[in-house]
Amino acid sequence: MKSSITRVARLGALGVASALAFGGVAATSATAAEGAVAPTEGEAFEALALDLFKDEAVTGVLHDGAGNVVVQRLEETAGSASAKIDASAAAAEIAGAYENVKIVPVTEDELAKPTAATDVVGGYGIGLFDNSGSGGVCSVGFPAWTPDGKPAVLTAGHCTGDGAYNNVYLTDPKGDTAGGGAEDLSTVTPTHEVGQVGFNQFGGSGNTAGEPGNATDIAAIDVTNADLDLIAAMTDWKNTNDLSASLASNITGVGTAEVGETVQRSGRTTGYSSGVVDTDQINPYVDYEGYIEVDGRLVKGFSAATEVIPGDSGGTILQGSTAVGVVTATFEFNGEPHMWGADLKTGLEAAAGYTVKLDLPEAKVTSVKDGANVSWNAELSGTAGANAEVEYAFVKQGAKASWKNSAKTKADGEGKWTLTGPATPGDYTIYARSTSGFNTSDVTSIDVQVFPTAPGITSPENGKTYTDPVTKITGNAAPNTEVTLSGDVNAKVTSDADGNWSHSVDLADRREYTVSAQQTINGKTSDRTTVTFTVGAAAPAAPEFINPVDGGSYVEGQVPTTITGTGTNGATVELRVGDKVVGTGTVDANVWSIKIEQLPVGEHKLAARQIVDGVASTDAVITITVTAAPQEPQQPEQPQGEESPTPAPQDPQQPQKPEQEKDGKLAPTGAEFNATAPIAMSLGLAVVAGGVLLIARRRQLNSER
Template sequence: MKRTGWVAASAALALTATGLLAPAVAFAGDNQSIAPTAGPEFDSTARELLSSGDQVQAVAKDGEGNVVVFTTAEESNLEGEAKSFVQTKSNVKVQHIDSEFSALAENDVVGGAGYLGYESADPSNGGYCSVGFSGWTPKGDPAVISAGHCAVDGVIDRSILTVPSSDPAGGGSQSEPMAALGSLSFWQFGGPDNSQGSEGDVNSVDISTIDVTNEDLDLLPKVTDWKTASSEDLAASTIDVRAVGSAQVGQAASKSGRTTGFTTGTVDAVEGWSRIGKPDGTFRWVYGFAVVSDQRVGAPGDSGGAVIQGNTAVGLVSGGTESGTWMWAADLQQGLAQTGGYTVAIKIDDPALTSPANGGTVGVGAPITGTAPAGTTLKVTPASGDTFDVPVDGNGNWTFNAPDKLGTFAFSMTAVNGYNKSSKVDASVEVKAEAPVITTPANGSTVETEVTAISGTGLAGATVTVEGDVDGTAKVAADGTWSVKADLGYGNYTVTASQARDGETSAEATSSFTVAPTAPTITGIQDGATYSGDAIPTSVSGTGVNGAVVSVTVNDAKVGQATVKDGKWSVALKDALGEGAYTVVATQTIDSVSSSASVSFAVAAAPAPSPSPTATPGPAGGGNGGGKLPVTGMGDPAPLAWGAVALLLGGVGALGYRRLRRVER
C-alpha cells in the first residue's frame, strides 16, 4: 500500500504559513474560474480530486479562500483531473509532500501519554499509541479518547500505560508497561463500521475510546508537555483543556505524543479529507486538517495524541509524512459525534464566594453571591441538608438566598458542566437576624391624640422585645408582623425593638415620635380669599382642645395667644391689615407638644371715590314754569352751588384718605 506522507505534508503547510515556502498557485490565463471552498460543491470537488488517482493525497482549504491540494507529485507532473483542476482554477494552492500520509501507529497505539494496545486473545500482538484526551463515557465513567486506527479494526482491545521515561519522548528506547489502562470500547477508522469511508464525507473519522478499568487512575483534563517525563509524573507539567472546538487556520497548533513529545506547528488547511495509509497497503479517508512545521511534528507512535490550540482540544493525530514535518489531524468534534456520547474532559475553574466574604455575616433571606465559569451549574451542598443547584449566568455570576436558620451556615460549592467538575470549595457565613422594623409609629413621625400600640415587621417565629417609653414583648407572626400594646398620650417618646430566635439576638431598631393634639381650626377666614373694606379681618379665631394654648402669627410675626375654652379661642389683631398677602398660623400647645393650622388670604386696596359732577346750564326761561331761576341780585347761582358740592366731596375724599392711611399704619 502507498503510505501517506503525513508528517512531510505538515512541514510544507507550516513553511507556507510562515512565508518560508511559496505555495504553488496555478495560473492559466483569463479562462480560469474560482473553485468553491465550502458546501456541497466543495465536498464534490474534493471527492473528484481524491478519486482521480494516487497523486492527490489530501484536499482541504486555507484561510485565504484557496483550495489546498496535497500531492506527492510535482505540479508539473500532475495528470488528469488534478492537472485540469489546477490549471483552470485561480484559487488553488498545490502543496508538494515527500510521501503519502500514513498512520503513525505502525502496529502500535499511542497518545499524549504513551500506552500499549494489545490483543487480549494474544497479548504478544500489539503496538504503541498515545492518549489523546481524558474523557467520559456516556454514563459519566472515566474514559480515554485516542485514534481509531490504533484499535486495528477491533483486533486490539486492551491497553496498558507505559513508563514515561521509557518512551521515546521521555528519552527511552524501549517502552515498558506501567499500569493497566482499560478496554477499547469504540473504534472507527474511515467510514462507519471501519469501512474505507469516502472523500467529502465528514463522518469519515479516526477515533477510538477506552473505558478506564483501573480505579487507581486519576484522569485529569490536561495535556502533558513531556517536560517532567524523567520524574515519571507527566501531570507535573501540563496545559489545561478548557474547551473542545474547531481548528483555526493560520494559528499555531500543538501536539503531544509518546514518540516526539510536545511539538508545535501551524494549521495550514482545514475542513478537508486525507487518505491515511495502512501497513497492508490500503487506506482510509479521514476528515480533518493539516499541520505543518519546519521541524518534525509527528512520528509513528504519536497516533491518537492530543492536538490543541491554546486550551482548546481540536484534533487527534491521525497520519503524517515520512519527514515528519507534515501532520494530518482527525477532526475531534466529528469523531466524538460517532461515538454515541463520549466526551472530552475539560478543566472547570473553581467557583468563588464574593458577598459576603467567607466567614462574613448575612441576613436571613439576603442574597449570597459569587462567580463560576459561564455555562456551568453551581452545586451547593450544605453541611447539613440536601444539595441544590444554582444557575450561573452568561457573565459567570450566581446568587442564592441565605437560609432561614440563624447561626453558622457551612456549605461546599462545585461548578459542574456535564460530567466535568471543578474542585470542591468550602465556605461558611454567619446568618444574623437583622433588627426588626418599627412601622408604627415611624421614626420622626407625629401621631395625633394617642398611641395604643407599637408595631412592625420581623423574622417569623422570633420574639420581639420593645423597651424605652413602652415595655413589652411579642412573637412575630407567620406573615412577619408583630405588635406590642401601648398607652401614650400627648408627649415626645422613644422606643427600641430587638428580635431573638435560634439563640441569636439582633441589633436594635429605634423610633422617636410625638403624640400631639389634633390641629386647631381657623374660622372666619377663608383660605385663598381676598378681603377689602369692612370685610378685612380684625381678629383670628377658631376651635381647639380645651386647655390648650393657641399662639397666632401673621406672616411669621406673633400677634397674640389665647387659651381654648369651651372648644373655642380668639386672638384680636392690634393693627389693621393693609393691602397685601397674609398667612396666618395658629399653633396649639398642650403638654409640651404642638400642632398647627394655617390659612392664606389677601387684602385689596379700598375702591376709588366716584368722580365729581360738572356744572350744567340752568333751565331756560324764568320762574318755575319757564325753566329759569329767578333773578335775586346774587348773580348766577350755579358756580357757587357746584363749588360747594365739590368742596363737600373733596372733604369726604380727604377724610377717606386719612382713614386709609390709618388703616395701613
C-alpha cells in the same frame, strides 16, 4: 502512527515512584545496648532492613545523613486493619538493641502512595495489546466520560488495530521516547492497566474506507482501573517523574480548529510542540472538504506545521484550552513536516455518548467576603464560566461539603449568577461548583453568618399622634420567636405560630414615645425596627397666611416685614424662611403676626406651623419672589449758564452746511486734511461702511466752497 511491539514484558507487579511522609516524634529506646550502632549502608544495612520488614507493621526502613536508622511503623488503631498487628513484633526489639535506630509511628493515611504514575493527562503514552501480548504504542488524546458518566480515555481509532488491540496500559514516561527512551521501543515499559476499548472507528463506520460525511479516526477506552485519576489537561513533558506536574494547558472546552490559529499537541514520542493550522492545504491527499487518506481510509480533519512520528498517534491537539483533534498521521508539505489531526467533533459524533472531560472555571461567591454577616434570604452573587450551571449547598460551619440538598442556578453570558442565601439564621459554609454534563469544577467555599431581618411593629404607627393612651404594642416576626422591646418600653415577648406578637402597655403621659423591636433566632439577633409616636391632643390644623400671599412678587426693599396670618387662639406660631426659624408669635383674636428683616432678591419659601399643648401642626407654605429695584436713567450734564440750542429743522433733500465758528471758519468735521488723513479715511472705510458716505458729503461741501 501506532508503533508496533511484537514482544512485551509479562504484565504483573509494576514499579511506581512513591513519596514517603513521616509524622510524630522520633524516639530512641532507653534499653539500647550501650555503644551498639546499627549499620546504615551496604549489605549489613540491607540485612538489618530485611529483619525489620519481618514485622508486618513496618512500612519503611531508611537512614539519614546523621547516622540514624529510621523505621516507619504502622501504629495500632482501633477499628482498622492495623489493630490486628501484634504490638510486640520484632521491630521494637531490634530498635531497642541499637542507639541509632528510631521508630516513627504513622497512620494508614500517612502511608506512601503512588502519585504521578496514576495521574492520566493528555499526551501520556499508552500501550495497546491483544491477548497474545502483541500490540503497539500510542498516546492519550483526552481524558473523557463514557455515555453513563464513567471514566474513559480518547485516542486514535487506528491505534486499536480495528479493535484487535483491546487491552490498554499506561507506559512509563521515562521509557518513552519523549522521556529519553530509545526509539526502537526497547525501553517501553507498561505500568498501570487502563482498561479496554469501548469504541473504535478508523475511516468509515465499521472501519471501512469511509467517505465524506462518514470518516474519522477515534477510539474510546473504558477505564477499569479505579486507581487512575484522569485530569483534564495536556502535559508538556518537562517533568517525566510526574507528567501532571508540568502542564501546557488545561482543557476547558471542545471546538473546531480554526485555520490560521496556533495549535499545541503532545505525545509520547516527540513530546510537546506547536504549529499554525495550514491556510493553504495544497496536497494531493486532501480534498476541498477537509479529508485526507490515511492507509487507504479517509479521515476528516486539519493539518498543522508540526512534526509527529509513530507513537504520537492519538495524542492531544488543542487551540488555546479548546480540544480540537487527535493526532492521526504525518506527511510532508512543500518539503516541511506536517501533522494531520482528526477533527474531534466528528469523532465524538461517531462515538455517540462519549464526551471529553473538561476543567471548568470555578464558581465563586463574590458579593460578600469570607466571614461576612448577611441577612436571611439575602441575594448573593458570584462568577463562573459563561453560561455555566452552578450548583451550591448550605452547610453548617464545621460540617463537610454535602450535595444531598443542593440547588442550582445558571450563569449568564458574562459568567455572572445569583442565589438566595440561607433562610434560617446561623453560621454557614456555602459550597459552590460549576457543572456541565459529567464535569464538575473544583469546589469553592465561603463562610457567612446569617442574621434575621428586623421584626415589624404594626401598632402604634410611626409619626402618628394618639389622643387616647396607647395600651398595646403589636407586630410580626418569625413564628415562635423571641422579640425584645426597648426604648420607652422594655420587655421580651414570643411570637405565635403565625409570627404575630403583642405586649400590653399604659402610655398615657402627653408626650413623644420611642419603641424598638429586635428578634433573636439561633443565637443571632436582628437589627432594630423603631417607631416614634405622640400621646396627647390631636394635632391642630395648619395656620394660614394673610400677608404676603402665595405666589406674590415684590420689588427689592418693598417686601412686607410684618408677616401676618390666622390660627387657633393661644397657639404659638413658628415662622421659617427656608430652613431657618426667623421668629415666633402668639395667636390673638385668631390673628398672628411676626416681624422679619427685608428679604433679598430671589425666590423664598415661607413656612408656618402652630403648636397647641405641645403638639405641632403640619406646615402652611407659601412662595414669594423678590426682584431687583429698577435703575433710573442718568441725564447728561449741561454746561452751567448755557442752554442747549434747539437745532432748526433741516430740509432732508438739501445738503447741510457745516456750522461756522465765531471767526467765520468751518467747524471741525472730525477728520483734518493733513498727512495722515488718507490713512484715517482708509480705516473708516474698512471699519464702518457708513463712514464712506459721510466723508464723501464733507468733501462735496468743501469743494462747493
